[in-house]
Amino acid sequence: MSIIKPASGLFAVSILIFSQGIGAVGLPAVSNVHQAKVLPETGELSSAITTGKPDVWLRLRYEEVEDDIPAGSPLAGTEDADLSSLRAALGYTSARFHGFWARLELELNRRLGSDSALNVDDDLTFPPGPAGSRIAEGHALIPDNNFEEINEAFIGWRSATGGCPNAPGACNGHTSFKLGRQSIIYDNHRWVGNIVWRQNFQSFDAFRFDNSSINNLTFSYAYVDRVNRLFGDDSPFREYEMNNSHLINVAYKLPFGKLSGYGYLLDYDDNSRTPFPEGVGVGPGITNFDSDTWGLRFTGKHRLHDNLTLLTELEWANQDPSGDAASNLDDNDYTNIEIGGVFDVAGKPVVLKVGQEVLEGNGVNALQTPLATVHAFNGWTDKFVGAPGGSATPAGGLVDTSVTLVLKGLMSSVIGPSKLVVQYHKFEADNVIGGVDDYGDEWGVLFAKPFDKKWLGLIKFASFEDGGDGFSFDTDKIWLMGQYRMK
Secondary structure: OOOOHHHHHOOOOOOEEEEEOOOOOOHHHHHHHHOOOOOOOOHHHHHHHHHOEEEEEEEEEEEEEEEOOOOOOOOOOEEEEEEEEEEEEEEEEEOOOOOEEEEEEEEEEEEEEEEEEEEOOOOOOOHHHHHHHHHHOOOOOOOOOOOEEEEEEEEEEEEEOHHHHHOOOOOOOEEEEEEEEEEOOOOOOOOOOOEEEEEOOOOEEEEEEEOOOOEEEEEEEEEEEEEEEEOOOOOOOOOOEEEEEEEEEEEEEEEEEEEEEEEEOOOOOOOOOOOOOOHHHOOHHEOOOEEEEEEEEEEEEEEEEEOOEEEEEEEEEEEOOOOOOOOOOOOEEEEEEOOOOOOOEOEEEEEEEEEEEEEEEOOEEEEEOOOHHHHOOEEEEEOOEOOOEEEOOOOOOEEEEEEEEEOOOHHHHHHOEEEEEEEEEEEEEEEOOEEEEEEEEEEEEEEEEOOOEEEEEEEEEEEEEEOOOOOOOOEEEEEEEEEEEOO
C-alpha cells in the first residue's frame, strides 16, 4: 500500500488533529438527557441573540483504501481508493430568554485534489446500483462527498431552578425539549448516533423531551420525522423519511454503575430515489425494515485496588420486525459482554478489554443498527457497513470477539499527552448460511495526539483478512487526520 500519495502532500506534516470527543475504541457514553450547550438566561430577546456563543470545527483528512480482489471477480480493477477532504462547520448558540434558546450549525465538505473513490453521491445510480456503480467509477468506496447543508437548526427550552430567571448563570432545571434539526446520541452510539467519523454528520428532524427530576433517574424521548444521513443531497440515500418513529431511553444511576433501558421503534417511509420499497435495502439480511428494538444495558466501574479498576459492560436487546416488514422476517437478539480493567503502570493508565458482541441472524434477516455510528463497532475496515450506509449484518448474523489495549501518555515526558490503541477482532457467523462460518479477522492500530485544547491529530490503520469462506476480501485502510475545534 502506498501510504501517502503526492496529492496528499499537505498531510506530510505527520499527525495533525483529531477530536477528543471520538473515543479510540467505540465511542464514549453520552448522557441521555440535556445534550448540547445551554447558555445563561437573559432579560431581553435581543440580548439573548447577541450574547450567544459561536463554535468552529475544521477537520482535514486523508483516507486510503486497498482491497485485495481476485482477478475473476466482477469488481476486479476497483481495488483502490484515496481521498483528501476538508470538513468545516460553523455554529452559533444563543443565550436563553424565558428559558428558550436556539442553535444553528452550517457544515460543508470539499474533496481536495482528484476524486479517486466511489462517494455514493451522484456517482451511484439505479441502475446499475452499488456494485455496478463501483465498477463504472473504477474505485473502492470512501463516502465523503462535496456538500453544503444545515446540520442543526432547532429551538430549545430548559426549565429554570428556583429564582433563576433573575439570576446569573446557566439556570439549568430538570426538564428540556428541542424542536428541529438536531444531533441525537444515546449511550455509546450503538443504536442511535451522529456518525461523527465521516465528514457529513448524521442529524435528525425531531422533537426531543428530556427530564431528570427524579434523583438518579433520567428519561429521554424523541419523535423522529426524518434522518439526514451522511451522503448529501446528490445521493439517492441522502435521508430516511420516517413515519411515526419513536426513540425512548431511560437510565438509572446505581452505586456500582448505570442501568439503561431503551426502545427504538422505527417505521420507514418509501424512498422514491431507489428501487427498494423502504430504507436502504441491499440484499438478504441487510435490508432496513420497520422494527421495534427493546433492550437493557449496564455499565460498571469498580476500583478493586489502588492500581486496578474493573470495567464491565453488559447489554441485551431484541429486535422484532414491525409495520410494513415482510411476513417472512423474524426477530433477532443482540448481546454484548465486555470485561476489562484499568491498570496503573508507571503512573500511566493502561486499559485492557475483552468482549464478545452477537448480532443474531436467522438466515433470512439479521439484527441491524441503521441509525448507529457503525464505524465504531465491528472493525474499522467497515466490513459490516453497507455501501449505502447503515449496518450490513449478514443474514447469518455476526459474532465479534475482540481484545483492545489502550495506552495513555506513552512517552509523555517527550511528546506530552497521547493515546495509543491496538485492537483485534475475530468475526464469525452466528448461524452458518451457505457454508459461510468464518468471516475473517482484523487488526487495528490508532495513535492520537492532542497539542492543546483546540488542536489534535490522529493516524489510524486497519487490516482485515478474509476467513476463506467467501464472505469478503482482504482490505487495508489508513487515515491521517487533523482538526481544529473551538467550542
